[in-house]
Amino acid sequence: MSTSKVIHALYNDDDILMDAVKKVKADHHHIEEVFTPFPVHGLDKAMGLAPTRLAITAFFYGITGTAVAVWLTWYTMIADWPQDIGGKPSFSWAENMPAFVPILFELTVFFAAHLMVITFYMRSKLWPFKQAENPDPRTTDDHFLMEVAVHDNEDELKALLASTGAVEINVVEKH
Amino acid sequence: MYQFTGKLKIFALALMVVGLLGTVYNFMSAPSTLEEAKEILAKQEAAHHGGHGAANAHGDDTHHSADVQSESHKEEKKSEEHVGAAAADHKDAASSEHKEADHKSEAHTEKVDSTHHESADAVHETKEETHKETAHAEAPVAHHDNAHGEDHGDHHAEHAFHQMQNRPWSAFYVAMLFSLGVSLLVLAFYAAQRIAHAGWSVVLFRVMEAISNNIHYVSIFMIIFIILTVMHQNHLFPWMADGVFDTQSPNYDPIVDKKHWWMNVPGWAIRSIVYLTGWNVFRFILRRKSIQQDNGDLKLHKNLYNISVGFVVFFMVSESMASWDWIMGIDPHWFSTLFGWYVLATFLVSALTVVAIVTIYLRSKGALPFVNDSHIHDLAKFMFGFSVFWTYLWFAQFMLIWYADMPEETTYYAQRFNEYKLPFLGMVVLNFAFPVLLLINSDFKSIPWLVILGGVAILVGHYVDLFVMIMPGTVGGQWGFGIGEISAILFFIGLFIFATFSAVSKAAVLPKGNPFLHESETHHYYVIEHRGEDNSHH
Numbered sequence: 001m002s003t004s005k006v007i008h009a010l011y012n013d014d015d016i017l018m019d020a021v022k023k024v025k026a027d028h029h030h031i032e033e034v035f036t037p038f039p040v041h042g043l044d045k046a047m048g049l050a051p052t053r054l055a056i057t058a059f060f061y062g063i064t065g066t067a068v069a070v071w072l073t074w075y076t077m078i079a080d081w082p083q084d085i086g087g088k089p090s091f092s093w094a095e096n097m098p099a100f101v102p103i104l105f106e107l108t109v110f111f112a113a114h115l116m117v118i119t120f121y122m123r124s125k126l127w128p129f130k131q132a133e134n135p136d137p138r139t140t141d142d143h144f145l146m147e148v149a150v151h152d153n154e155d156e157l158k159a160l161l162a163s164t165g166a167v168e169i170n171v172v173e174k175h
Numbered sequence: 176m177y178q179f180t181g182k183l184k185i186f187a188l189a190l191m192v193v194g195l196l197g198t199v200y201n202f203m204s205a206p207s208t209l210e211e212a213k214e215i216l217a218k219q220e221a222a223h224h225g226g227h228g229a230a231n232a233h234g235d236d237t238h239h240s241a242d243v244q245s246e247s248h249k250e251e252k253k254s255e256e257h258v259g260a261a262a263a264d265h266k267d268a269a270s271s272e273h274k275e276a277d278h279k280s281e282a283h284t285e286k287v288d289s290t291h292h293e294s295a296d297a298v299h300e301t302k303e304e305t306h307k308e309t310a311h312a313e314a315p316v317a318h319h320d321n322a323h324g325e326d327h328g329d330h331h332a333e334h335a336f337h338q339m340q341n342r343p344w345s346a347f348y349v350a351m352l353f354s355l356g357v358s359l360l361v362l363a364f365y366a367a368q369r370i371a372h373a374g375w376s377v378v379l380f381r382v383m384e385a386i387s388n389n390i391h392y393v394s395i396f397m398i399i400f401i402i403l404t405v406m407h408q409n410h411l412f413p414w415m416a417d418g419v420f421d422t423q424s425p426n427y428d429p430i431v432d433k434k435h436w437w438m439n440v441p442g443w444a445i446r447s448i449v450y451l452t453g454w455n456v457f458r459f460i461l462r463r464k465s466i467q468q469d470n471g472d473l474k475l476h477k478n479l480y481n482i483s484v485g486f487v488v489f490f491m492v493s494e495s496m497a498s499w500d501w502i503m504g505i506d507p508h509w510f511s512t513l514f515g516w517y518v519l520a521t522f523l524v525s526a527l528t529v530v531a532i533v534t535i536y537l538r539s540k541g542a543l544p545f546v547n548d549s550h551i552h553d554l555a556k557f558m559f560g561f562s563v564f565w566t567y568l569w570f571a572q573f574m575l576i577w578y579a580d581m582p583e584e585t586t587y588y589a590q591r592f593n594e595y596k597l598p599f600l601g602m603v604v605l606n607f608a609f610p611v612l613l614l615i616n617s618d619f620k621s622i623p624w625l626v627i628l629g630g631v632a633i634l635v636g637h638y639v640d641l642f643v644m645i646m647p648g649t650v651g652g653q654w655g656f657g658i659g660e661i662s663a664i665l666f667f668i669g670l671f672i673f674a675t676f677s678a679v680s681k682a683a684v685l686p687k688g689n690p691f692l693h694e695s696e697t698h699h700y701y702v703i704e705h706r707g708e709d710n711s712h713h
Contacts, residue, residue: 042701051702059615087580098574 005150009166014040017144020164021046032147035139058116065111073100177542179680190669197662201343212336338653344409345649350663358389360526366483377695381684388678414438414507450493457486471688505648509587517568524561525637528630535623548621549700555620566607598639605636
C-alpha cells in the first residue's frame with residue numbers, strides 16, 4: 001500500500017477558515033476534508049460539495065409510509081373484516097377515509113423520519129462502536145482543521161496555507 | 176421612491192368600473208317578484224329536462240316537493256329524471272339524510288299514478304312530519320319553514336325566489352369579506368413580525384403596510400353593507416328575518432331564539448362597527464408611526480412594539496367574533512368551536528400569498544432592490560406552512576363532525592357535500608395538494624413564477640373556501656359562478672391594486688429608521704441557489 005502525504009492546517013476561527021477554504025479552492029488545490037467542532041454555514045458551498053439528496057429520499061419514504069397506511073387500513077378495515085363499528089361506513093375505503101387520515105399522517109411521518117435517519121447513518125457510516133476518525137482531538141473543541149493532499153508541492157502548499165492564517169501546519173503520512 | 180404608474184392606475188380603475196357595472200347588472204337581473212322567480216325556475220326545469228316529454232311531469236314534481244337536497248340531484252344528474260332514478264339518487268345522499276330522503280321518495284312513488292296535485296300534497300305532508308322530527312335542524316335557511324300552509328309549489332318557488340334575491344348580495348359579500356380578511360391578516364402578520372423582532376422581514380414592512388391600506392377602503396363598503404343589512408335590504412342572515420324571535424309568528428325559531436342574547440340586530444351592528452373601527456384605528460396609527468420612525472427614533476420603535484402587541488390581542492378576539500357574526504351567523508343553527516381559527520387560517524395563508532405576489536411584482540419593477548431570493552424563499556415557506564395549517568384546521572373541523580355525525584352539526588357538511596361537491600372538494604386540491612407538492616422543494620420556493628403559480632392556486636382556493644362558507648346558507652341550490660361573482664372579484668381586485676400601490680408610492684419603500692434593517696438587508700439563506708446574486712455573500 002502506497003503512502004501519501006497530507007497537510008493538516010489548523011485554524012482557530014471559522015471566518016478565517018472560510019476565507020482559507022476559498023483561497024485554497026481558488027488556487028485549484030483539492031481539499032480532502034475539513035474537520036470542525038460545529039457546523040460552519042456555507043462551508044459546503046465554499047468547498048464545492050454537492051448538495052445533499054437526503055430530503056429527496058425522505059419524500060419517497062413518506063410516500064411509502066402513506067402507501068403502507070392505505071394498504072393497512074384498507075386490508076384490515078375494509079377487505080378482511082368489514083364490521084359495522086358504531087355505524088361507520090365500511091363499504092369502501094373512500095367512504096371511511098376521514099377516520100383513517102390520522103393513521104395515514106402518522107405513518108407517513110414515521111416512515112419519512114426513521115428511514116431518513118437510518119439512511120443518514122448508513123451514508124455517513126455512523127454506528128455504535130465505530131472507530132472515531134478525527135485526526136486531532138482539538139477539532140472537537142475549538143480548532144478547525146483543513147486536510148489537503150500533497151503532490152510534490154509541499155513547500156508551495158505550506159506557504160499558501162501559512163498565508164491564510166493557519167495557526168499550525170503539520171505534514172502527515174497517511175495510509 | 177416607487178411611482179404609481181398611470182398604466183397601473185388605469186388598470187385598477189378599469190377593473191373597478193367593470194366590476195361595478197357587472198355588480199349593478201347582477202342586482203338588476205335578480206328576480207324582483209315571485210312571478211319572475213317562477214319563470215326562471217321553469218326555464219331551469221326546461222333546460223334540465225329537455226327531451227324527456229310527458230313523463231317528466233312527475234320527475235319535476237319530485238324535485239319541487241323534495242327540498243334543498245334534491246336540488247343538487249337536479250344539478251348533478253341532468254339526464255336521469257325518472258322517479259325511480261331520483262329515488263336511487265336519494266340513497267346516495269349522506270347517511271344523515273337517508274331517512275328523510277327515502278321517506279319522500281317512497282311517498283312519491285306510491286302516488287305515481289295520481290294527479291300532480293295529490294302527489295305534491297302527499298309529499299308535502301310527509302315533509303311536514305319530517306320537519307317536526309328533525310326540529311329545524313336541517314337546511315339552515317329561515318324562509319324554509321314559513322309557508323307550510325300554502326300550496327307546495329308556491330312554497331318552493333318562494334324559497335328559491337329568496338335564494339335568487341340573495342345571490343347578487345352574496346356574490347359581493349364573499350369578495351368583500353375576502354378582500355377585507357386578507358388585508359387585515361397582512362396587518363396582523365406585520366404586527367406579529369414587529370412583536371417577534373423579526374430580522375428578515377424588515378425590508379418587506381412597507382409592502383405589508385401598503386397592502387393593509389386596503390382595510391380602510393374595504394371598510395367603507397363593509398359599513399355600507401352593514402347599514403343596508405340592518406335596514407333589511409337583504410336576507411343574508413336568516414336570524415334577522417321578521418318573526419324569528421316572535422313566538423306567535425309562523426317564522427318563530429326556538430333554536431335561534433335561545434341565541435337571542437348574541438344574535439340581535441343592534442348587537443350585531445355595534446360589534447361589527449367596533450371591529451372595523453378598531454382595525455382601522457390600529458392600521459392608521461401603525462402606519463403613521465412607522466413612517467415617523469424613518470428618523471431612527473428608538474422610542475418610536477418600542478412604541479410601535481407596544482401598539483403591535485395591543486393590536487394582536489384586540490385582533491385575536493375581534494377576528495374570532497367577526498367570524499361568528501359575519502360568517503357563522505349565516506347558518507344560525509350550526510356552531511363550531513374552532514371556526515374562528517379556521518377563518519383565520521384561510522385569510523392568513525392568503526395574506527402571505529398576497530404579500531409574496533406584491534413583493535415579487537414590485538421587485539420585478541425594480542422598486543425593491545434590497546429584497547433578495549432569501550426573502551421570497553421565506554415568504555414561500557410561510558405559504559407552504561400555513562397551507563398545511565389551514566388543511567389541518569379544515570380537516571379537524573370536518574372530521575370531528577363527520578365522526579360524531581350529530582344531526583345538528585352534520586347538516587352543515589351534508590349540504591355542502593351534496594350541493595357544492597366540486598368547490599368543496601376542489602378547494603382541498605387548490606389549497607393543499609397543489610401548493611404543498613409545488614412548494615415542498617426548497618429551490619422552487621425562490622423561483623418567482625413558481626411562487627406566483629402556487630400563490631394563484633392558493634388565492635383561488637381560499638376564495639372558494641369562503642364561497643363555500645357563505646353560499647350554502649344564503650343561496651343554497653341556486654348557486655352559480657357567473658357575472659355577479661366575477662364582477663365582485665374584479666371590483667375588489669381593482670380596489671386592492673389602487674389602495675396598495677397608492678400607499679407604496681406615498682412613503683419610502685425602505686424603512687430606514689428600523690434598527691433591524693441591516694439584518695434584513697443582509698438576510699441570506701445558504702441552502703438555496705441565489706439566481707443572479709453572489710452566492711458567497713454572507
